[in-house]
Amino acid sequence: MSIEKTGGDHVDRLRAQWARELPDLDTSPMSILGRIYRLSMLVRPGIEETFAAFDLDRGEFDVIATLRRAGPPYRLTPTELYKSLMITSGGLTHRLKRLEKAGLVERIPSPEDGRSMIVGLTGTGIKRAEEAFRADMESELALFASMPAARRELLAELLRELTENVTSNLADREN
Structure with missing residues (x-):
């Protein structure tokens, strides 16, 4: 070539x-x-612009989206959150403080362990997560408007295969 x-x-x-x-x-x-x-x-800039329209940065959106995806009652432990987000507990703490101040999340005492807290979405947080996600998906879908659905599906399948292959090869290197 x-x-x-x-x-x-x-x-x-x-x-x-x-x-x-x-x-x-x-x-x-x-x-x-x-x-x-x-x-x-x-x-990236378009995605960040979409989230900014909802007074969120990408990291904050990731937190509220993870809680929203969890389903009712939209609560997770901080450990479940930072493992799902692949960030440090310190990074999560910083995001949670900002989201709590904005009224999007609340920390609730754990019913199983009175010493620990659970992070939950507020009603405003649920609404904001849904609205921001809908806007993001609309914006991202527009990027693929000229690509036929079958090609998008093939590309998604190939990227899934690539991700699995790379993940496996990296795990093999670590062992």
Whole structure:
């Protein structure tokens, strides 16, 4: 494949430059991971803008969305939250303070253990999570408007397979 002749996209141009400079190096991972990273960077500002319209940053949205997805009564322990969000307990504490101050979450004494607390969505938090998620999905769906549903499904399937493969390979490295 002659990337320079076809023009290609940004990643193709980067690979062509590396092929010229280091012709013995296989840069094929860039064709996948480079595009995933680039897509992430391209859509991030729009996603953040959507959440900002609801007075949320992405991290705050992640917390209230996780609680909303949990289903009634929309409560989780802090440990369940930070494991689900893949953040530190300190990072969660900071987010919870802001969300509590905004009236979106409340800390409730655990009925099982009086020494611990459970985090729950308030009525306002439930509404805000739903509205922000609906707006986000509408905005993101618009990005795929010109891509046929079957192609989107194929892409999702391939990305799932890639995620499972990478997760497995990383786990093998750790063992």
